[in-house]
Amino acid sequence: MIEYYDVSGCYILRPWSYSIWESIKDFFDKEIKKMGIENTYFPLFVSEKALTKEKDHVEGFAPEVAWVTRSGDSQLEEPIAIRPTSETVMYPIFSKWIRGHRDLPLRINQWCNVVRWEFKHPTPFIRSREFLWQEGHTAFATKDEADVEVHQILELYRRVYEELLAVPVIKGVKSEVEKFAGGLYTTTVEAFIPATGRGVQGATSHCLGQNFAKMFEIFFEDENRERKMVWQNSWGLTTRTIGVMVMVHGDNKGLVLPPRVAPIQVVVIPVPFKGIDPSDECLKVTRQLQEAGFRVKDDLRDNYSPGWKYSHWELKGVPLRIEIGPRDIEKKQVRVVRRDLEDKTEGRSQDIPMADLAVKIGEILETMQKALLEKAREEHDSCIVVAENWDDFMTALNNKKMVLAPWCDEVEVEESVKARTKGEAGAAKTLCMPFEQDTLPMVSNTIAEGTKCFASGKPAKKWALWGRSY
């Protein structure tokens, strides 16, 4: 999937992982285009003046900004920053482009790289100093329109995780501490890695309110010729998605790729026996499935045994393998083996008549896609623990769980929870305050009167989901 590199915190996306990013891009790009959002490209570089214009925003990002100070052998007159995100790149231009109400909504997106020179331990896909993402930036005449879009985009992010990557997520809103620097509120899809007991922010959709509009002077004249400030959103989805998928589905044999994003969905492997080589039959089956629209590869290499090839493609996570031996040819069938089920589990391997192949493969892939999500969701949900007091909270946390706890929603209390849980495994923080949803062990995010905050003992305002996190 990745290759290490000699600049610390940077990784190489090999074709195997990059093609998953391409699947995600294709899906998301089509969906936002349907919504009327257009793609653009803004520069990699930001002047110091623009970058430092919004105080909260620059405080949030300044420590991680990489600066170019030299070209060839010449010092630049002024150092130039590399974008950590593009609010400060785009919004000076928004103020030029937006004049009247007919220029609204302005809705653009770009697919690009950004750089955050983080000092936290870098982790492939999850935290790298350069990463790829899309960033959407939109401006509206009213807060209502902005609010609607925040949730439309969040729903697309949920679909990327659940429908494409088969990774369950919880939708919610970030706390004041965790929200986007300079924004009004941040919504998120939060994933969880059971193996490590850590939450991971899947993607965020921010309502920026009018804060940037004020700083960058983004005004418009409304229908009544009154000068008004726009309402803005920004939202982003990164290559981190791939890492989350890898960690959620991987097993002790290697990767497990959901069929919808797998670069190769089916690998066809000949199993020679008593001098009979089924390679021609494999070629035929491969062609037949490719024509039916599947992503298929045959592995006819003569310097590896079938067993070696099984392991090789299991390690790479290919959803299905088809084995063809002389007896299969006789019986006009192939053996199909699913990557996601353990050896000897029922349904892992089945003999499929050649005649039905394309239809059956389609069904099995669809079944597997669903099964992966279900299995992941079961595991995910078993990692949510409700705690109403500090001791239960700590027990759950140390058992590598997410903790759903009644909370007073005060910045100081979140900071104090962070301080009290600091340790080798890292501090706990709020992952989000979940929106009402029936997949959690509670049905509503309104809280019974008299409930106390698990940490401060003050009156609780919301259920918050806490955990250690990447």
Place this chain on the structure above:
Amino acid sequence: MIEYYDVSGCYILRPWSYSIWESIKDFFDKEIKKMGIENTYFPLFVSEKALTKEKDHVEGFAPEVAWVTRSGDSQLEEPIAIRPTSETVMYPIFSKWIRGHRDLPLRINQWCNVVRWEFKHPTPFIRSREFLWQEGHTAFATKDEADVEVHQILELYRRVYEELLAVPVIKGVKSEVEKFAGGLYTTTVEAFIPATGRGVQGATSHCLGQNFAKMFEIFFEDENRERKMVWQNSWGLTTRTIGVMVMVHGDNKGLVLPPRVAPIQVVVIPVPFKGIDPSDECLKVTRQLQEAGFRVKDDLRDNYSPGWKYSHWELKGVPLRIEIGPRDIEKKQVRVVRRDLEDKTEGRSQDIPMADLAVKIGEILETMQKALLEKAREEHDSCIVVAENWDDFMTALNNKKMVLAPWCDEVEVEESVKARTKGEAGAAKTLCMPFEQDTLPMVSNTIAEGTKCFASGKPAKKWALWGRSY
């Protein structure tokens, strides 16, 4: 198309131009995937050690490299370069990935940004300090295979220019002075801007030979277990394409976009008369054409006159406009107006029966696509002048022509021509030595015995195309 930016030499690609880039990407990406080339993503940053490994290469690029020396408030231990191109980023990894002959060919590509901090005058699209491109990097067991790919890719570049952008190009090979730094030979598609009398390098496909393989130790074991060095290519196409297209087709009314890449192919404009508003009919026609697969937009704004809208969409280069007035509705027809023909030219506007609309629009767009290329080719070819001596050469050059001249193919002579032609308009250089092709005023690139070099008087070896250039 673009917007200026407060970091010098950087420009913003607005949706209107970015979507042309998307069309080019779609076409090229599909074609290289058919060839078995896979997409990847390598980091933006290069360590000094890797960047400076290949001497000729670093000499070619070092003066333009941007260096990151600081993150937040901390000095980096070692300055880190931003990629001007990715040979030095990728090839250390190639030497890890390539072990045996079964690992070859290795063929990858990436779509990304690169930075060249040039001191030449920046020009939107044509020369910017950051630009977008694809860069393909491939390794083969034999030079023959590498040679074949160089030309396959060059042919794709020709197709991008001629079939998509309707811009004629000349295929050829670069001189020693003009070839890629560190490579073996460089092939190119060269375009020409008649209005300014300047050539412009359209895209280049390089055979790198074994030079980088030696420096980065990219060896493989062949079928006979012998250790051999790979043969490499690299090739790139940039957002410059868009600028070339703009300059070749633009007229005094603004842009003219070839139908195949136009973000909007048809704009539908109601022409109200005596209180009758044809907007509903416009909506219907728009929907009908969209369903037929065309990119269509209606402009029903009530605060602008039809005439204002005509100019607006002509400025933006939309290939066709459809006008619908009450009389058109009565006659069950629409008026279709072509952007590429001058006012009152025959064929510029025609009445089309509603019943035939989708078919006819398809035909007219196809006709216009071809007509644009033909017109551009005619103008292009009229800018090629053959000169066999210095005086004719200078006359042609000063008449803003490309000059096809017999040449001795010596580095010193090219340098001396540059020196002798230096002036306000810039020095002349070789654009390429054209491959044999019948679109030039010569049919072969072998030269008659006894022919002298136009500049040095020495025996000529090749016909070379000279000109001032971007």
